Amino acid sequence: MLAIPKFPEEFRKLCREELHTSHTSGILPGYVQANLLILPAEEAEDFRDLCFRNPVACPLLAHTVGDPNTLSNSAIIKEGTFDIRADFPKYNIYEKGSLVEQKLNCRDEWGAGYVGFLIGCSYSFERALSQAGLPPRNVVEKKNVAMFKTSKMLDPAGIFIECPYVVSMRPYKTQDLPKVREITREFRLTHGEPIDWGYDGAERLGIEDLQSPEYGDSITIADDEIPVFWACGVTPQLAVETVGHLINGPVIGHTPGHMLVCDIKDENICN
Amino acid sequence: MLAIPKFPEEFRKLCREELHTSHTSGILPGYVQANLLILPAEEAEDFRDLCFRNPVACPLLAHTVGDPNTLSNSAIIKEGTFDIRADFPKYNIYEKGSLVEQKLNCRDEWGAGYVGFLIGCSYSFERALSQAGLPPRNVVEKKNVAMFKTSKMLDPAGIFIECPYVVSMRPYKTQDLPKVREITREFRLTHGEPIDWGYDGAERLGIEDLQSPEYGDSITIADDEIPVFWACGVTPQLAVETVGHLINGPVIGHTPGHMLVCDIKDENICN
Structure with missing residues (x-):
């Protein structure tokens, strides 16, 4: 290697x-x-x-x-x-x-x-969350993040009509939400702050089963946590x-x- | 005057x-x-x-x-x-x-x-539509455009959470839709092309009664027309x-x- x-x-x-042909996870962090x-x-x-x-x-x-x-x-x-x-x-x-x-x-x-x-x-803001003591569950459990197709549509452009938002979900405690929003907000060029959160947020986004992501791995949400949703690069x-x-x-x-x-x-x- | x-x-x-204190409709067109x-x-x-x-x-x-x-x-x-x-x-x-x-x-x-x-x-693209022979109904009838609060939410930012899109509606014939999209698309700095259209579009946007706009005037949609929805400046x-x-x-x-x-x-x- x-x-x-x-x-x-x-x-x-x-x-x-063509000397490096594998994935880039963990490569040149930062x-x-x-x-x-x-x-x-x-x-x-x-x-x-x-x-x-x-x-x-x-x-x-x-x-x-x-x-x-x-x-x-x-x-x-x-x-x-x-x-x-x-x-x-x-x-x-x-x-x-x-x-x-x-x-x-x-x-x-x-x-x-x-x-x-x-x-x-979203790698950039995941590192920032980890550094602030709020590591995403998928990072802790070395899983892929859970991703869901939503009922929220992109504003169309030309041939791109009826294209849904795909969101990534990371569970957090309600009291950590303001901090989580604040940290990721700064990453304006890569999705920025969450687009919705909570079980009512899941409903607004038309997500029916939080344990059945369309992409990535299923992630457990603890009783004292809520799902937090970010727009996801799978969307485009x-x-x-x-x-x-x-x-x-x-x-x-x-x-x-x-x-x-x-x-x-x-x-x-x-x- | x-x-x-x-x-x-x-x-x-x-x-x-403070010598001109009235509205600006029709002032310095273009x-x-x-x-x-x-x-x-x-x-x-x-x-x-x-x-x-x-x-x-x-x-x-x-x-x-x-x-x-x-x-x-x-x-x-x-x-x-x-x-x-x-x-x-x-x-x-x-x-x-x-x-x-x-x-x-x-x-x-x-x-x-x-x-x-x-x-x-939207004044800018309304003029362009008129010049292309596709004048908006509200312009023709000298009414205010019909505007609807939708169930589509803005992507939140800081204190601005759960803020709905407001849309303006202009009826057009289905066969004119591509041209209407193309003309307004160019106005990228002022709402651009429609965000949805048709009666299924109204449903996606959570608009229940097209004859009861939240803002502006009610506009008739003819049998051979569909409603076309643009994002509207009332949103912010x-x-x-x-x-x-x-x-x-x-x-x-x-x-x-x-x-x-x-x-x-x-x-x-x-x-």
């Missing part, structure tokens, strides 16, 4: 050279990790609008501009050190909404006019899946857990 | 000198008009987050920075030509969520740390009203219909 380098730039190079979606030109325009209209569920960190090496926000990744087609450890290739292949790069799939989107994830993925049959040409995402390590640090995405 | 000057800057001066909310420092921070998280329902054009004459975005209003405390024709003064007074300026109410927010409105006002009892010190809004005429033109808020 290769030693993990000290800086994101070097780690991305390892991925680009640096922001990003989700990926790459879309053909026409749908990219709609997706950019979807993110613009729904920043809590679809927190866009940056998108490529013109070529696969240039980002709209160079604070996220330093210029000249990046190839969106190869710097993730592993890619999922979709055709018409279905997963067809997993690959170590997507150079062959990247077409003219393609745009890649880097989307924030599901949105693209929902309209997949309308998209001509391959769509590319990262393989779950195999994320991009960015140059920006957790604390710098609090704006 | 005074003649209406040719440029927004001169019109704002008339308001500032220039963007803005809604107002002025809040004490503490709640202003929460409100800024609310807008950031819900740009479709709370489209923030600009906010004051430090003093009542300086805006975060000088493209909206030229520097040195603006006083947020006097450039609207008329102000509503609220205490603990209740309207207590209407005044021609709010210099006495503006306190240390106060922040003023300029919020986009209602949000502030909802938490009004928690706010210490006066809150200021514009008197409905008495808006600020900005320097920026309709077509320039399409980004």
